[in-house]
Amino acid sequence: MTDSDSDLSDFTDDDLFSTGNIFARRELLRVGHVPERARIVGRDDEMQRVGKALGPATQGGPPRNLIIYGKTGTGKSLVSRHVSRRARDRAEENGVRFVSVYIDCSDADTETRVARRMALGVRDEVDPSLHIPTSGLGASEYYHYLWNLLEAVDVFVVILDEIDKLRDDEVLMQLSRAEESGKTDCYVGVISISNKIEYRERLNERVNSSLQDSEFVFHPYDAAQLKDILENRRDAFQADVLEDSVIPKTAALAAREHGDARKAIEIIYEAGALAEGQGDARVTESHLEDAQREAEVNRFQELVAGSTPHVKYLLRSLAILTQSRPTKDMFSTHDIYQRYKQQAEAEGSEPITQDRVYRLLKEQTFLGVTESHHTGGGRGQGSYLEHRLMRDPEIVLDALDG
Structure with a gap:
């Protein structure tokens, strides 16, 4: 037996699987955890609005479609899922078969993936023994399973989180016209959630007309x-x-x-x-x-994460300049470019042109990584662009080294 085997044998199960004395209920701090009502704070008005949209469905009537906007972490998904669960419970008390499915469109970003998630979600509620292939089928086949399963359901509500990540509007077209086209007698409702306030403007007129939805915004806490x-x-x-x-x-x-x-x-x-x-x-x-x-x-x-090496050389250069001159946080494109060339060459890479670096800096401003301003120029000088880092330079360097 080796020394390492001997060391392991000295551990009791309590030692080996110890979780320490800090946490009591980790699940309360998990992303995606939907807490009970008492733990939902500052969202009474928003819960009322979602509840009113789903209220008719709890009595077997048609739910109202919603589009909910708001920044990440403002409670959009939590409130939608929580109220949908309560609506399902109230519907059950009223003898109404209410099924809801939550789909994250940052993961399921195509019509086929969403149709599959909907079919599988309803299957799990209605007929768990039914086999539905998880690959090899197109959207139309998954819709076929979905419409058949909805024959046993009175109301179906789908929550499409980060819906702006969907590549086209066909899912919304299918859902909004499912009853009208005779595909199902079940009432179908859609709660669309987006971080982008302009999302509605991207929908084509046919979808806009079919949805007949209500929209509102969740503000930051x-x-x-x-x-x-x-x-x-x-x-x-x-x-x-x-x-x-x-x-x-x-x-x-x-x-x-x-x-x-x-x-x-x-x-x-x-x-x-x-x-x-x-x-x-x-x-x-x-x-x-x-x-x-x-x-x-x-x-x-x-x-x-998805940036090119030259973007990373550029950000590293701006962070180093910011660190090296603590009394100055704005730097000209020329100064940044000179430091960038040194960085690129040190990495064994051919530097790109100053004009290209200028365009990359403008892209980083658009992303909120940097901020740019035109100077007025001094005597004999024209106006030129200066840039500053919008993050702590040490944070930037640690991230780029990670």
């Missing part, structure tokens, strides 16, 4: 609401584990930066995970600051 949301999930942690200042500070940080409840919950979870990993007995502001920094690095990595 403020600091007080975020604090209440986190307080309502305090029991995700063991008693007395959270330092008193952790929840207020998390709420204040999230409100200042984005008003995103999802990110606030993620950050406080990561702070707990850091404390757990370090073997600490309490979650402190220090853990929170480290978690916040790690989250910022991760977000920036996601933002530049």
